[in-house]
Amino acid sequence: MKMTFRWYGNDDPISLKYIKQIPNCSGLMIMVNDFKAGEVWDKDIFQKYVDQAHAAGLEVEVIESINVHEDIKMGLPTRDKYIQNYKQSLRNVAAAGVKVVVYNFMPVFDWLKTDLGHVLADGSNTLSYDEKDIQGLTPQELVNKTLQGAGNLTLPGWEPERLAELNKVLEIYKNIDEDKLRANYKYFLEEIIPTCEEVGIRMAVHPDDPAWPVFGIPRISHTPEQLRQILALVDSPANSLCLCTGSIGSEPNNNVAEIIAEFAKKDRIACAHVRNIKFEGDRKFYESSHFTGDGSLDMYAIMKALYDNGFDGYIRPDHGRMIWGEEGRAGYGLYDRALGLAYLNGLWEALEHQDK
Numbered sequence: 001m002k003m004t005f006r007w008y009g010n011d012d013p014i015s016l017k018y019i020k021q022i023p024n025c026s027g028l029m030i031m032v033n034d035f036k037a038g039e040v041w042d043k044d045i046f047q048k049y050v051d052q053a054h055a056a057g058l059e060v061e062v063i064e065s066i067n068v069h070e071d072i073k074m075g076l077p078t079r080d081k082y083i084q085n086y087k088q089s090l091r092n093v094a095a096a097g098v099k100v101v102v103y104n105f106m107p108v109f110d111w112l113k114t115d116l117g118h119v120l121a122d123g124s125n126t127l128s129y130d131e132k133d134i135q136g137l138t139p140q141e142l143v144n145k146t147l148q149g150a151g152n153l154t155l156p157g158w159e160p161e162r163l164a165e166l167n168k169v170l171e172i173y174k175n176i177d178e179d180k181l182r183a184n185y186k187y188f189l190e191e192i193i194p195t196c197e198e199v200g201i202r203m204a205v206h207p208d209d210p211a212w213p214v215f216g217i218p219r220i221s222h223t224p225e226q227l228r229q230i231l232a233l234v235d236s237p238a239n240s241l242c243l244c245t246g247s248i249g250s251e252p253n254n255n256v257a258e259i260i261a262e263f264a265k266k267d268r269i270a271c272a273h274v275r276n277i278k279f280e281g282d283r284k285f286y287e288s289s290h291f292t293g294d295g296s297l298d299m300y301a302i303m304k305a306l307y308d309n310g311f312d313g314y315i316r317p318d319h320g321r322m323i324w325g326e327e328g329r330a331g332y333g334l335y336d337r338a339l340g341l342a343y344l345n346g347l348w349e350a351l352e353h354q355d356k
């Protein structure tokens with residue numbers, strides 16, 4: 001298992017030096033915004049990030065995400081051009097040493113929260129979701145509200161170009177049900193997985209966040225059965241999961257540790273985002289600290305499920321709260337994520353020792 005940390009490239013206020021100072025942090029999961037969905041990731045531009053990371057003593061074996069162009073998800077004739085570009089991006093990042101590519105197949109909206117600065121009793125703030133807050137909003141109103149909450153920093157998944165044609169895209173999705181979306185997904189995977197196998201990359205799909213459909217748009221990556229269906233679309237280790245505990249766990253009926261055990265046993269978890277959330281009601285939760293006692297998920301059971309089932313991929317702490325006066329990109333400050341990483345280190349070390 002390798003412990004890693006997300007870094008936003010030169011757009012990240014957190015320095016690589018600080019990340020390197022976190023104990024047992026071997027490398028980065030890089031998220032850069034140089035490349036729009038559908039564009040080829042330029043070899044030289046990407047290599048510069050990798051060189052910077054290496055100079056700081058950090059590996060870059062995971063990137064998140066090479067975004068999938070909406071035309072691929074919608075199955076439009078233009079998809080083939082974007083799929084060719086995707087394959088070229090895979091070749092380019094593989095040449096720079098990347099082994100895992102995180103991505104998602106969520107239509108229109110990526111992750112979704114209704115408050116990016118929900119204040120907790122201890123004065124820290126965090127991301128939260130309350131279904132009540134999106135009832136009555138149009139999709140465009142939701143987009144405006146989310147972008148307002150982000151301040152000056154870019155929000156991955158909410159790139160302006162992706163949302164530019166929102167109304168047109170929503171119209172097209174009226175004719176796409178879950179099965180059609182899955183068929184479009186299969187078409188995509190059948191094209192790219194042979195390239196992945198050739199260049200040594202594992203695709204890791206990020207589950208829907210939160211784990212249910214929004215605005216009636218289909219979502220097909222949030223139940224154990226749906227994850228099985230995805231892995232069966234192309235049965236290859238190159239077609240794997242990014243197991244995000246806070247996303248999968250937002251649906252209380254999803255037993256996160258059981259889901260991890262099932263897919264880790266089959267070696268189909270390429271990497272994991274590990275974080276906790278606290279339920280406050282039906283479809284109402286906030287992102288707590290990683291510590292089990294602060295949230296609703298059993299973090300020991302989660303790490304044990306990974307450990308017991310031979311997980312040897314990459315882990316990173318996921319979203320953190322803003323603490324100690326830090327101001328930064330929602331969910332991606334330094335301090336609380338570093339605390340989360342240290343806590344996950346401790347759980348893992350204890351699991352290793354119990355085994356001896």
Ligand SMILES: [Mn+2]
Binds near residue numbers: 206244247
């Ligand atoms: Mn995640």
